[in-house]
Amino acid sequence: xxxxxxxxxKWYCDKCQRELELAKVKVKYMEGNFEVDLMKCPSCNQVxxxxxxxxxxxxxxxxxxEDK
Amino acid sequence: MNLDKLLETGDRCIHKEPPTCTAQCPVHLExxxxxxxxxxxxxxxxxxxxxxxxxxxxxxxxxxxxxCEAVCERNKAGGSIRISELEKAVLxxxxxxxxxxxxxxxxxxxxxxxxxxxxxxxxxxxxDKKGYTITIYEKSDRLGGRLWDFVxxxxxxxxxxxEIKTVKDKKMAIQLExxxxxxxxxALLTEYDAVYLGTxxxxxxxxxxxSTFQVEASTLFVGGQLVTKTESIIASASSGRRAAISIERxxxxxxxxxxxxxxGVFDTPLHFEISKHVALPPIEKSGEIYNPEExxxxxxxxxxxxxxxxxxxxxxxxxxxxxxxxYVRQINHSERIILGTHYAxxxxxxxxxxxxxxxxxxxDISMNDIIHETRESMVERGKMPASAHDFALKDMAFSxxxxxxxxxxxxxxxxxxxxxxxxxxxxxxxxxxxxxxTGKTEYLFYPGCQLPASYPDxxxxxxxxxxxxxxGDVGIYLGCCGAPADWAGQQALMNENVEAxxxxxEEMERPTFILACSSCIRIFKKYLPEIAIASLWDIYVEKxxxxxxxxxxxxxxxxxxACGTRENSDLHESVxxxxxxxxxxxxxxxxxxxxxKCCGYGGLxxxxxxxxxxxxxxxxxxxxxxxxxxxxxxCKDLFVSGGKRTYHLLxxxxxxxxxxxxxxxxxxxxxxxxxxxxxxxxxxxxIWREEPEETMREDQFKLIIPDDVKQKIEDRYILMExxxxxxxxxxxxxxxxxxxxxxxxxxxxxxxxxxxWVKYEKEENAFILKSVYSHRMEIVEE
Numbered sequence: 001x002x003x004x005x006x007x008x009x010k011w012y013c014d015k016c017q018r019e020l021e022l023a024k025v026k027v028k029y030m031e032g033n034f035e036v037d038l039m040k041c042p043s044c045n046q047v048x049x050x051x052x053x054x055x056x057x058x059x060x061x062x063x064x065x066e067d068k
Numbered sequence: 069m070n071l072d073k074l075l076e077t078g079d080r081c082i083h084k085e086p087p088t089c090t091a092q093c094p095v096h097l098e099x100x101x102x103x104x105x106x107x108x109x110x111x112x113x114x115x116x117x118x119x120x121x122x123x124x125x126x127x128x129x130x131x132x133x134x135x136c137e138a139v140c141e142r143n144k145a146g147g148s149i150r151i152s153e154l155e156k157a158v159l160x161x162x163x164x165x166x167x168x169x170x171x172x173x174x175x176x177x178x179x180x181x182x183x184x185x186x187x188x189x190x191x192x193x194x195x196d197k198k199g200y201t202i203t204i205y206e207k208s209d210r211l212g213g214r215l216w217d218f219v220x221x222x223x224x225x226x227x228x229x230x231e232i233k234t235v236k237d238k239k240m241a242i243q244l245e246x247x248x249x250x251x252x253x254x255a256l257l258t259e260y261d262a263v264y265l266g267t268x269x270x271x272x273x274x275x276x277x278x279s280t281f282q283v284e285a286s287t288l289f290v291g292g293q294l295v296t297k298t299e300s301i302i303a304s305a306s307s308g309r310r311a312a313i314s315i316e317r318x319x320x321x322x323x324x325x326x327x328x329x330x331x332g333v334f335d336t337p338l339h340f341e342i343s344k345h346v347a348l349p350p351i352e353k354s355g356e357i358y359n360p361e362e363x364x365x366x367x368x369x370x371x372x373x374x375x376x377x378x379x380x381x382x383x384x385x386x387x388x389x390x391x392x393x394x395y396v397r398q399i400n401h402s403e404r405i406i407l408g409t410h411y412a413x414x415x416x417x418x419x420x421x422x423x424x425x426x427x428x429x430x431x432d433i434s435m436n437d438i439i440h441e442t443r444e445s446m447v448e449r450g451k452m453p454a455s456a457h458d459f460a461l462k463d464m465a466f467s468x469x470x471x472x473x474x475x476x477x478x479x480x481x482x483x484x485x486x487x488x489x490x491x492x493x494x495x496x497x498x499x500x501x502x503x504x505x506t507g508k509t510e511y512l513f514y515p516g517c518q519l520p521a522s523y524p525d526x527x528x529x530x531x532x533x534x535x536x537x538x539x540g541d542v543g544i545y546l547g548c549c550g551a552p553a554d555w556a557g558q559q560a561l562m563n564e565n566v567e568a569x570x571x572x573x574e575e576m577e578r579p580t581f582i583l584a585c586s587s588c589i590r591i592f593k594k595y596l597p598e599i600a601i602a603s604l605w606d607i608y609v610e611k612x613x614x615x616x617x618x619x620x621x622x623x624x625x626x627x628x629x630a631c632g633t634r635e636n637s638d639l640h641e642s643v644x645x646x647x648x649x650x651x652x653x654x655x656x657x658x659x660x661x662x663x664x665k666c667c668g669y670g671g672l673x674x675x676x677x678x679x680x681x682x683x684x685x686x687x688x689x690x691x692x693x694x695x696x697x698x699x700x701x702x703c704k705d706l707f708v709s710g711g712k713r714t715y716h717l718l719x720x721x722x723x724x725x726x727x728x729x730x731x732x733x734x735x736x737x738x739x740x741x742x743x744x745x746x747x748x749x750x751x752x753x754x755i756w757r758e759e760p761e762e763t764m765r766e767d768q769f770k771l772i773i774p775d776d777v778k779q780k781i782e783d784r785y786i787l788m789e790x791x792x793x794x795x796x797x798x799x800x801x802x803x804x805x806x807x808x809x810x811x812x813x814x815x816x817x818x819x820x821x822x823x824x825w826v827k828y829e830k831e832e833n834a835f836i837l838k839s840v841y842s843h844r845m846e847i848v849e850e
Contacts, residue, residue, distance in 0.1 A: 010807045010808070010809050011805040011806065011807050012806060012808070013806075014802050014803075014805060014806040014813065015801070015802040015803055015804070020805075025847060025848065025849075026847075026848035026850070027845050027846065027847055027848065028845070029844060029846065030454075038847075040849070044803075044849075045849040045850055046803060046805070046816075047849055048805055048814070049823075049825065049843065049847065050814075051825070051827075051839055051841050054841050054842070054843040055841055055843075058843050058845055059843065061845065062455065062843065062844050062845055063453070064409070066413070066453035066454065066455060067409050067410045067413050067414075068408075068409060068410070
């Protein structure tokens with residue numbers, strides 16, 4: 001589920017005032033546990049999920065797991 | 069879930085059953101397919117279908133006595149399809165050179181065929197093909213028997229000779245001028261493994277099994293006119309073929325009787341209604357046989373008999389191209405999966421559970437009940453996708469929380485004393501009703517959750533009307549009946565809800581519930597039969613309409629009955645009486661009353677599959693040119709959203725001056741929450757004159773929401789309070805991302821099992837929303 005948003009380079013973490021970095025992030029849903037590469041703040045760990053990812057690939061995986 | 073019982077129900081569905089023409093055809097020509105090919109002028113495909121089922125198709129196709137035509141349903145609407153004439157045309161236009169078939173080695177046994185007529189030749193050819201060594205004994209000097217009678221009466225001598233030659237060309241022994249008598253038969257029975265007797269008569273009586281044609285337990289099998297006792301050509305051929313099957317089974321030592329129920333002529337369980345079809349007379353032949361165009365036109369008259377009653381009425385079954393038998397197989401498969409994907413989930417959650425399928429079915433097969441049971445089973449096994457019904461169940465929880473829920477007895481006479489002294493007020497029915505108060509709650513007005521959400525300003529008026537018109541005290545009970553839990557298959561939650569309602573009912577000394585919502589009525593009947601219920605609409609009919617200025621524009625309306633009221637004919641009549649009394653004309657829809665359709669909300673399909681819900685809406689609103697009249701808040705909401713002018717009964721009973729009622733946009737999901745809370749506040753303040761303990765939740769941040777974002781908020785089932793919570797967290801804790809190029813912020817907050825995201829811009833003291841979205845997947849921030 002690796003995801004690089006088209007405009008994510010422009011975003012930074014407002015809390016830590018740091019640029020986002022691509023990192024391995026754990027995601028969980030129902031019985032599923034994965035590690036995926038997502039943009040996040042290296043300091044506070046806030047993970048950036050844009051609309052395309054949330055309503056596209058992420059939703060697809062959610063639905064796939066729900067039907068397991 | 070009892071899957072054996074499920075499959076049995078599926079097997080009862082007659083969707084797949086053959087039409088009468090095929091069932092009454094002794095060799096079961098697939099006539100619908102045959103005619104469909106002719107209609108498309110695919111004569112060769114039609115020819116192949118004849119070849120597949122008809123012995124000596126070139127002969128039978130020309131002289132068949134066509135029992136299929138007498139039973140053709142088209143006969144009731146213009147005249148039977150001329151199937152026999154079409155077979156002749158197909159033999160003319162569809163013939164092709166058959167592929168050479170290599171004969172099997174003849175090592176399966178020896179069979180004697182007595183009689184070289186049609187049935188004997190059929191048995192001989194069939195058994196030869198399977199690898200038996202065949203000897204034909206014919207008393208005359210030629211094969212063909214009574215087929216020779218048809219020369220110049222459908223057959224030419226050349227054709228008959230040619231067909232007989234195909235038999236002769238096979239490696240069979242043919243003994244002409246060999247009459248067989250009883251003595252000779254005895255000898256043949258010892259000499260051969262089996263004997264087929266296909267003579268039209270026999271010297272002594274024989275006893276045979278009517279489905280296997282075996283004579284007692286011997287190796288003798290019979291067929292032809294001896295068995296059929298008719299002149300029918302096709303029956304003769306069929307008997308020869310069936311006896312050959314018996315011989316094959318007998319010599320292969322397998323059961324003679326298994327799975328043969330539908331050999332030969334049988335009665336199909338199919339039930340077909342021709343009444344909807346316009347009568348069309350048969351196409352006349354311009355020559356000796358149909359020309360290709362005439363044949364195609366004649367075949368096009370076939371109505372392709374198939375039971376599609378439930379499918380025709382249901383846009384869900386049509387969307388998924390499902391008949392009940394196929395649907396049941398999918399459910400069965402889904403229920404049995406241990407590891408793997410449950411592909412049927414989406415389909416199962418796209419049914420509106422409206423019950424029209426059962427109403428339409430000749431056999432009362434209820435996909436509604438089957439699907440409902442499946443949903444319960446899915447929940448029980450932890451296989452119900454959480455996203456399907458989560459929003460609706462949270463909405464139900466809201467309605468049963470202190471933000472809406474309320475139980476009150478009618479204000480007592482003592483508490484209302486002050487009202488009796490003001491002449492103007494004291495003359496109102498409501499105050500008169502209060503004056504007659506006894507303290508014993510005879511009735512409890514239970515408006516449900518969606519009606520107060522859609523018509524917050526009318527609940528107080530209705531309550532006052534009830535107090536003023538009904539003998540006995542009327543209390544109020546605000547809450548949700550549990551319909552969402554029922555539709556979602558959440559039995560435990562449903563039972564909990566039922567118990568809570570029962571408790572209030574007991575505490576109030578078992579009053580009659582006055583219900584205004586069709587779903588509440590359905591739920592009370594299903595789960596709370598011990599509670600007496602009355603419909604608000606019945607009460608209006610009985611006690612008179614409220615004293616209001618009704619809309620007086622004479623207009624014809626089409627009434628859309630709520631699917632929850634399907635079995636409630638009294639209610640249907642009450643609604644019609646009210647509409648008529650208000651001065652409106654009524655034009656009934658085709659699907660009405662007990663055959664009504666769902667608006668697209670039922671079964672929570674609105675949440676589980678919005679496309680399917682829209683399909684319900686669009687189909688229904690296209691069924692009438694008139695404005696619609698509904699009496700369920702969700703029906704109104706969906707139809708107006710679909711662009712149809714629709715009145716709710718309350719729009720007519722309690723008209724408002726704020727614009728056109730038939731096009732008034734219904735509240736958003738958040739406004740529905742807000743309205744329910746407001747109803748509680750209004751009632752507490754204005755009826756019970758209490759200061760509500762809970763104040764209305766006010767929005768913390770001022771938002772500017774462009775229309776496209778408003779639409780996203782609704783489509784994505786996001787509440788304003790979710791957005792406010794995200795913003796609050798973002799603003800207080802700086803937990804957000806920032807884009808310096810655009811000045812936009814993006815913030816998230818996990819609430820319960822959903823993460824909400826809000827993209828926004830700040831402008832002075834307001835927030836301009838750019839987008840909102842959510843996901844259920846949890847991101848571990850570590």
